Amino acid sequence: MSTATEKVLRRRLIQRPAEPGVRQTLYDVIFEADSTLGRGFDIALLVAIIASIVLVSLETVPEYGLQRDPKSETPVSTLATWFWVLEWFLTILFTIEYALRLYCVRHPLKYAFSFWGIVDLLSILPSYLALFVEYSAKSFVILRSVRLLRVFRVLKLWRMMSQADELADAVWKSREKIIVFLAVVLVAVTISGTLMYQIETVLMGSSHESDFTSIPQSMYWAIVTMTTVGYGDVVPHTTIGKIISAALILLGYSLIIVPTGFVSAELSSKLVTTTERHLCSQCGLSNHRAGAVHCDRCGHRLDDVIPAVSSPDGSQGS
Amino acid sequence: MSTATEKVLRRRLIQRPAEPGVRQTLYDVIFEADSTLGRGFDIALLVAIIASIVLVSLETVPEYGLQRDPKSETPVSTLATWFWVLEWFLTILFTIEYALRLYCVRHPLKYAFSFWGIVDLLSILPSYLALFVEYSAKSFVILRSVRLLRVFRVLKLWRMMSQADELADAVWKSREKIIVFLAVVLVAVTISGTLMYQIETVLMGSSHESDFTSIPQSMYWAIVTMTTVGYGDVVPHTTIGKIISAALILLGYSLIIVPTGFVSAELSSKLVTTTERHLCSQCGLSNHRAGAVHCDRCGHRLDDVIPAVSSPDGSQGS
């Protein structure tokens, strides 16, 4: 919360043009979401980004036949023309936006080499580069896919929401537990993968065909199974394999619910602590409800309602 | 909650006929669930709705041969006749119910254009319209399916349960977090979908057939995988694809447990606060902490600590 506000303030101090004028106004519209215009710009951008992602991904559907070379003699379909027009319209829009961003920040180079700056550049560059690359070549297809990095810009709406930091914070705080958890998963996956490979392939002999062709394949099965994804492309075929598999599923299930519980508990405790913490200056009772005016033990007036963020235990994040 | 009670009271003030009589009695039976008759009516309606849904869906099973034209020469099976009889019996029942509803509310037009009014109309209209539409035509099948909107009426039993609002409330409160979560999912799905498409189709060449035929198809795979549904109709076939897929599964799993934790935490904190509530006899503030001696709003001594079970909103169950 307030750390997020501080971050916003710090960024504004660094990047917002100091003197009032066109650049400052533009900065407020493009980079901030406080004004009506700024919020409108954000929503328009969001729509443009999602439209652009839909376009770029639909381009690869073979049935629409959009990956042909427009320079060739084969008549281009109307659909392809529309896609081409829309794609260039959006590309030019994003180019203008990128130029404006560079224009209105105080330190354009700093922005250009920041994470968002690079994402913005990668969103438009491939469209221009593609003009010089041979059509239907592999590198062409890959190049055009780079435009899909645009999707990262959806995350810019992050700042619209006050709760996002809380979520990121809860995940970040659970990082050590997640590492321990990944170590346990690594061990479980390796051991169960090896076991199933031995049983299904080595022990059972070549009388029946096995899906567990190698240990990496078995590990892939173990991960797919323990996370309850269960594609079904690799399944045990022997009775012993099925029994061990069932046991591993139950074990894996018990194992994988633990991090869920941890994140849930972290969020739970966060919610409890942030909504219930005030200190009475007379009797020292803390942990009052949000909005409490009198101490509920001694009845003393809680004049100095200390907001949760200033509590000294550092539970308010990073 | 009290807001729910208020809503019920407001609706009653608006729609319940003012003068006592047949209409008011009918209104109490059909719209309210307080009396024995009203509760009985609700249960009878529930049974009728569920029976009707079973009927309409079984009609589409090809083995039962119920989609034939009864006007044709082919002898109709006894089963089809039974279905026809039951369906018309229920349709007429729902028609009478709809007519009575219109009759006993104070402002029939207001009801007719409300959500429930439209659902009620759509539940019976297709049966009558179907008489004029050619059998076995596409539009006929679609038309008859509209009757399945009846299922929404099951939600009318919502008011029977005091806990439903709590559930809806918890989901509603988590809405901002859910939007953030969906944005993160959108980014993860786009990036991982594009990556898998590149690896499985473009990089690996045409030596083996790939399930990742296009980016939308890959995104479909990413959603099916990250939510641990895992149909198995689209699976990676290359070793690199499997390794990246396994990594994405673990990442996706970590990602998707977060909203579970949020809703869980929201409900948890709610439950903790609702089970620890005390009423101040002076200012009427409820919801004090367990063990509170003074009201935290007015400082009045809470002599009469009213246990949670006697709170008037009925959140203590059965």
Added chain:
Amino acid sequence: MSTATEKVLRRRLIQRPAEPGVRQTLYDVIFEADSTLGRGFDIALLVAIIASIVLVSLETVPEYGLQRDPKSETPVSTLATWFWVLEWFLTILFTIEYALRLYCVRHPLKYAFSFWGIVDLLSILPSYLALFVEYSAKSFVILRSVRLLRVFRVLKLWRMMSQADELADAVWKSREKIIVFLAVVLVAVTISGTLMYQIETVLMGSSHESDFTSIPQSMYWAIVTMTTVGYGDVVPHTTIGKIISAALILLGYSLIIVPTGFVSAELSSKLVTTTERHLCSQCGLSNHRAGAVHCDRCGHRLDDVIPAVSSPDGSQGS
């Protein structure tokens, strides 16, 4: 907890033979788990039940060829003989146990018609009845399967665990929420099933084969999908079907995490309340930690530690 203890005491008062002697000693061994012998009996019984379940289920595996008629001329395999011997050994054991149970309770008929009495009878009766039924007949196979109801007796170890009631209680308390949840699931399943049936089968025409052959089949798909089971036997084949399917998966996922959160929250609040509740007789502060000796507000000695169960709010179940 203490309600469970009360139940045990009540049962003992009713069913335990009043006068000391062989019957009372036998009763304590067979029905109670307090003594070393009683506990040993419980564990032995548990092993016998699990062994018997394994036997009965392995009998149906076609490869072992155990379903043949032993009276026929075909030489019975050694494995089949072993199965036969073990099965009869266990059946006779269970028969003796059943007889002893009937012998040592005060009211044998009351026991015979109780849930456990019927389960005990159904565990042994089919073995004897099977002697008079023709082998390899359908009814024979079904009859022998009835013996698997023995598995219910595993639940007898329930009383070994103090935590079982807590679990059952948490589930029971969430029953209203679970009904609401099932109503919401019913609506979601019907609407999404109908929608997918329309799109995949009716709208798309007969140009491609669809897995959504009827509305019940589509509903089956919706349940399999929303619970993230995802067999993959019914999957969308059209692009529009896949997009709608992906949207439904995300919606369904959001929907299905709610009851998880509810049960989790219920258990959470329970744990918090049961571990922290004691009343100070001087200042009236409740909610002390388990094991607290002095009131943590006024320092008064907590002579009268009132167990959690006697708190008036009825949160201790049933």
Added chain:
Amino acid sequence: MSTATEKVLRRRLIQRPAEPGVRQTLYDVIFEADSTLGRGFDIALLVAIIASIVLVSLETVPEYGLQRDPKSETPVSTLATWFWVLEWFLTILFTIEYALRLYCVRHPLKYAFSFWGIVDLLSILPSYLALFVEYSAKSFVILRSVRLLRVFRVLKLWRMMSQADELADAVWKSREKIIVFLAVVLVAVTISGTLMYQIETVLMGSSHESDFTSIPQSMYWAIVTMTTVGYGDVVPHTTIGKIISAALILLGYSLIIVPTGFVSAELSSKLVTTTERHLCSQCGLSNHRAGAVHCDRCGHRLDDVIPAVSSPDGSQGS
């Protein structure tokens, strides 16, 4: 926790060489993670273990052709040579490490027969034994797989993390509930497996082929379904089977969320209590409720309310 710290201290007292010197320095580097060198050693070991696991598992991929006999005439591929070199490099590294460990502990035999000592030995022994075993024999492949037990050594990084004990503790505390849960799952799996076998195979006759060939197969299906893994290799084919299957899925889902809730609740309550702990200066009792004024064991006034962050067990993270 402090028990973990005690364990470390006890181990150090027993196994750390008493007199200063080379052995003590080596012990601190190899067994402890306090010093920079010790931490560096741990990380290097971690990298080596993971590299070795990747190597051993890739060896079994048929496409790489690494399972051939290098003594045969067939020219070994460059890749195979590289694998061979790396594998022996790592084996020798692990051998040196094992020798050093035996050298620097006070009681080498005690270490050699401890869990970690056996894992260390099993990590290197198969490589040496494999020299004397015929290539491409079954026993050879199994022998080499034993090396994958190395993965257990990843768990040595456990001590790097203060949170691991908390996780293990939460799982351990839930053990009774997990046993109850497994008993309930066993009953549900047996009953639903038998039911589906009866319906799909026995009742439906031989007119269609069934995936439910035996009761164990049906139980395998029940476990795969109830844990929401859903491979799709065993699916119901009859309409009645699908209806019962859908009901079982919903029931199983309700059932399986319970342990998730339990672990989550256990962790939640743990987190709440660990963040709200105060130390009594008289008797040393920690872990008082937030807002406690008197120690609840000795009644001494808690003048010095020590905030949670300064608690000595390091549970406050990084």
